[in-house]
Amino acid sequence: MKPINEVVKTKPWLGWILFLGTMALVFFIGLFASSIMERRAEVVFAYKPTVKLMDGEPRNEIWGKNYPREFNSYYKTQDTTFKSLYNSGNKTDMLAQDPKLVILWAGYAFSKEYNQPRGHWWAVEDIRNILRTGAPKDEHEGPQPGTCWTCKSPDVPRMMKKMGIESFYKTKWGALGFEIVNPIGCADCHDPETMNLVITRPALIEAFQRQGKDITKASHHEMRSLVCVQCHVEYYFRGDGKYLTFPWDKGYNIEDIEKYYDEAGFKDWEHPISKAPMLKAQHPEYELFRMGIHFDRGIACADCHMPYMNEGGVKYTNHHIRSPLANISGSCQVCHRQSEEKLKENMYSGQKKCFELREKAEQLIVAAHFEAKAAWDAGAKEDEMKPVLTLIRHAQWRWDFTAAGHGNSFHAPLEVARLLGTAIEKASDARVQLARILANHNVTKPIEIPDISTKEKAQKCIGLDMEKLNSEKKEWLKTVVPKWLENAKLRESKYKI
Numbered sequence: 066m067k068p069i070n071e072v073v074k075t076k077p078w079l080g081w082i083l084f085l086g087t088m089a090l091v092f093f094i095g096l097f098a099s100s101i102m103e104r105r106a107e108v109v110f111a112y113k114p115t116v117k118l119m120d121g122e123p124r125n126e127i128w129g130k131n132y133p134r135e136f137n138s139y140y141k142t143q144d145t146t147f148k149s150l151y152n153s154g155n156k157t158d159m160l161a162q163d164p165k166l167v168i169l170w171a172g173y174a175f176s177k178e179y180n181q182p183r184g185h186w187w188a189v190e191d192i193r194n195i196l197r198t199g200a201p202k203d204e205h206e207g208p209q210p211g212t213c214w215t216c217k218s219p220d221v222p223r224m225m226k227k228m229g230i231e232s233f234y235k236t237k238w239g240a241l242g243f244e245i246v247n248p249i250g251c252a253d254c255h256d257p258e259t260m261n262l263v264i265t266r267p268a269l270i271e272a273f274q275r276q277g278k279d280i281t282k283a284s285h286h287e288m289r290s291l292v293c294v295q296c297h298v299e300y301y302f303r304g305d306g307k308y309l310t311f312p313w314d315k316g317y318n319i320e321d322i323e324k325y326y327d328e329a330g331f332k333d334w335e336h337p338i339s340k341a342p343m344l345k346a347q348h349p350e351y352e353l354f355r356m357g358i359h360f361d362r363g364i365a366c367a368d369c370h371m372p373y374m375n376e377g378g379v380k381y382t383n384h385h386i387r388s389p390l391a392n393i394s395g396s397c398q399v400c401h402r403q404s405e406e407k408l409k410e411n412m413y414s415g416q417k418k419c420f421e422l423r424e425k426a427e428q429l430i431v432a433a434h435f436e437a438k439a440a441w442d443a444g445a446k447e448d449e450m451k452p453v454l455t456l457i458r459h460a461q462w463r464w465d466f467t468a469a470g471h472g473n474s475f476h477a478p479l480e481v482a483r484l485l486g487t488a489i490e491k492a493s494d495a496r497v498q499l500a501r502i503l504a505n506h507n508v509t510k511p512i513e514i515p516d517i518s519t520k521e522k523a524q525k526c527i528g529l530d531m532e533k534l535n536s537e538k539k540e541w542l543k544t545v546v547p548k549w550l551e552n553a554k555l556r557e558s559k560y561k562i
Contacts, residue, residue, distance in 0.1 A: 118257035121226065123219040125250035132251075132260075134376060139250065139384035142184030147391045150413045151420060152471050154387065156191070157181040160520045165427045167523035168434060169461060172337040173345060174199075174209075176527060177534060182471070185249035185386055188217045193546055196534055198238055210307035211236040215266060216296035219252035220245045222265040230267050235306045242545070246553035254292040262288035266295040272311035289365035290351075297366075299349035299466070301331065317352050319466050319484060323459065332458075337527065339437035341454040346465035353470055357477035369396045388472070412475055419467070419474035422485035426464045429492035433457050436499040436512045443506035453498045460491035 114131045122128065129136025145155040159179045160166050170176040177196040192198055192213070199208040212234045215221055224244055225233045233241075256263045264270055264280055269291065273280045283291055299322060303310040315321040323344075326332075332342035354360050359369070369389040371382050389396035390412065393405045401408055437453060463484045467473050474481050503509070517523040524531050 120257060121223040121252065122257055123223055123247040123250075123252050125219075125247065128251035128255075128257075134374075134379065134381050135251075135384045138374070139386075140186075141385040142387070143186035144385075145183050145187075147387060149388060149390045150416060152388070153181055154183055154391075155181070156183055158520070160523075163427070164517050164520045164523040165431050167520060167527065168338070168431045168517055169427065169464075170345070171434075171527040173334045173343070175345070176524065177529060177531075188248045189246060190248070192217050193242070193549075194538075194542060196538055209238040210234060210302065211238055211241045212302050212307045212309050213238050214241055214245045215268070215309055217249065218245045218247050219250050219265075220247050222252065225267070231306055231308065234302075234308050239545070242549045243552040246549065253295070262292050264291060264295060266309075268300060268309040268311050269295045269298075272313050275314050286363075286365055289367040289371075293366040293370075294351045297348055297350040297470075299347050299352055301326075301333070301347075317355055319352070319463060322352070323462060336434060336457075339434040339454065339457055340441060340450075341434070341437065341457040341461075343458055344462040344465070346462065346469040348469050348471070349466055350470040350472060350476065353466075353473045353480060354476040356480040357475075359476070368399075372396045372399065415478040416474045419478060419481045419485065422482060422489065423464065423468060426460070426485050426488040426492065429489060429496065430457065430461050430464060431517075432512075432514060433460070433492050433495045433499065435514050436496060436503070439508060439512045440499055440502045440506070443503060443508045445502050445506060449502055449505075453495050453502070456491045456495035456498070460488045460495060463488035463491070 116127060116130045118128065118131065125136060125139065129139075145153075147154040157180060159181055160176075166179065167176045170179075174197040179197070180191070180195070183191060197209075198213060215234075221233075224241065228236070253265055254262055262285065270280055280291065298311055300309055300311050302308065312322045312325045315325050326344055331344075333345040334343055335341070336343050354366070367382060370386050371384060372392070372395045373380055374383045374395070375381075383392075383395070385392075390409065393408055397408050398405070403411075433453075434457065437450070437457065440450060440453075467481045467484050467488075470476070503512070515522075515526045517526055521531070
């Protein structure tokens, strides 16, 4: 083989090719190196703080000065346009959509007003503007305890530190309205100095302690779920002090929690139609998520609801917290290779089957409540009714456990189907026993269910004066809430930024 210099002498055009090729290679290597340096510079300067965050700083927009990418994505949680097959991000009136809920929750505040929850941005506004928290004439009062504010605002940890945890819970809901003004955000999950994920609500820490676990030993990946678990769980208000408690002492599944409540003799309320001692599930997303395949595979809540994003050389968490169905390419398709339509079809298929079972369970439980009333009216005694009321309690508890969590039929479809199946079984058993009790008291004709085909008819059926309640609510929003907002402006003006 001839040396390269001899080849070039005989073919001078080859030299130009080598020269130009070398120049092009050097040029592209230079661009690549420049890109690397630029991305490194972006990372270095991306999170250079511009303001000093004070301990307990509750205002998301102040955190946003230091973390604009995260804040700008969080800001999008005010968007309410998304709608999936059954749920949405807007303020859908669920009682109007399914009037049977009014009967199921008769005697409980949810029968007055229940809307689908909107994004975190709306947390404070929506809890103020709903009949479930009442409409007290005195802004320092209110039928609900301060515990109801616990998951709604980063002002809560600040006030707990100032007042003490027990005092915060015991204080009237209305009396805290002057201070709870910022919606769910940065300070709920992050340390202002290190930006590490932190648990700011004592109920989760206390639940772990009772199980002999130290939550401070949790890994960063585990924390990407646990900061959500502070709120997206089943809970109850324990004792006269309404102390927020997670009922996990016996375990996480529904039978464990049910046993915990039954042994404690706890009830959320007594149903005015059947007189059954009822349990109201809150939103047990974590408990059911633990029963699904994604938890088993080590997926965290944030992996699907807050997936990572890249901007230049900066990787950050998308704080537009929402249904993965609104961002299939950024969430589901990170792991799954099927098309968006196929993935959506798979999800909706399971949800449709679960909702069929849910509808059947609701029909049977509603009928059981009215048949229990007929039994009482016919002269049934407490000792013969007690087993039936327990069946109604346990049937509705299972139905509510599946219905209260908005992603449960996706998180754990098999477990949801199992719970709804047992709800149907228990409600059917209750109705069989009620038929025997009614027959023993000479009632042999089928019990007629009142017309509850609309929200208005159902609410009238249980004796709610909605005109009066809505009038009180209107007055509340006109007179009391503006005082809260004015106080918030005065308080914020005193902060030093």
